[in-house]
Amino acid sequence: MSRERRDRSPARPAGPSTPGDRRYGPAVGEPPLLLDPRRGGSLVGLVGAVVFISAYSPALGAVAATTAWAAGLAGVAVTLFAHYVRPVGLGPLPRPRPLALVTYVGCVVGELALIAVGSRALATAGRDDLRPALIAAAVGLHFLPFAWAFGERMFLRLGGAVAVLGGAGMLAGALGVPRAADAAAVVAGLTMVAIIARYAQGAQPGRRRRR
Secondary structure (H helix, E strand, C coil): CHHHHHHHCCCCCCCCCCCCCCCCCHHHCCCCHHHCHHHHHHHHHHHHHHHHHHHHHHHHCHHHHHHHHHHHHHHHHHHHHHHHHCCCCCCCCCCCCCCHHHHHHHHHHHHHHHHHHHHHHHHHCCCHHHHHHHHHHHHHHHHHHHHHHHCCCHHHHHHHHHHHHHHHHHHHHHCCCCCHHHHHHHHHHHHHHHHHHHHHCCCCCCCCCCC
């Protein structure tokens, strides 16, 4: 009798996924796995992080470079596993603001312009050694408006951390700390990997609310 009652009971609706949930995809309000821009965007961020590590870790010596590569590749593997091998739900996709695309393009153009202008200024001052940290600062700053445009507060944490590291590297290098800018760029890359890996595992800060 109890078995018949259980069999006749209606199935519970799936409902939307929440960050960290093992349910994912259209059935729980998310885009298809390979079409989710958050997962694809994470890959773009990982590429940028690996570029920081590969470009600037050799200046820090073999031991530091090997350690940075090991940590970076481990973070990349964790992210890929969480995104595509054993996917974790990221929650419903926030609706981008109407000016999201314009914001994105403007931020990329602004990032490149800041790097170009800043690099020329450093070259004029004879401080090309500070350029790695300048690039890190510019990359971090260009992430910040994405939090507003795409409704993902993770960009505040990502952009803020990378921008601060880049600025600190420039300051330390200007004060005479050897290889400070290279070290800041490598740490910025590792920080990007760590934040993106945590995001892929569902550890997301609260989403921004529209006003």
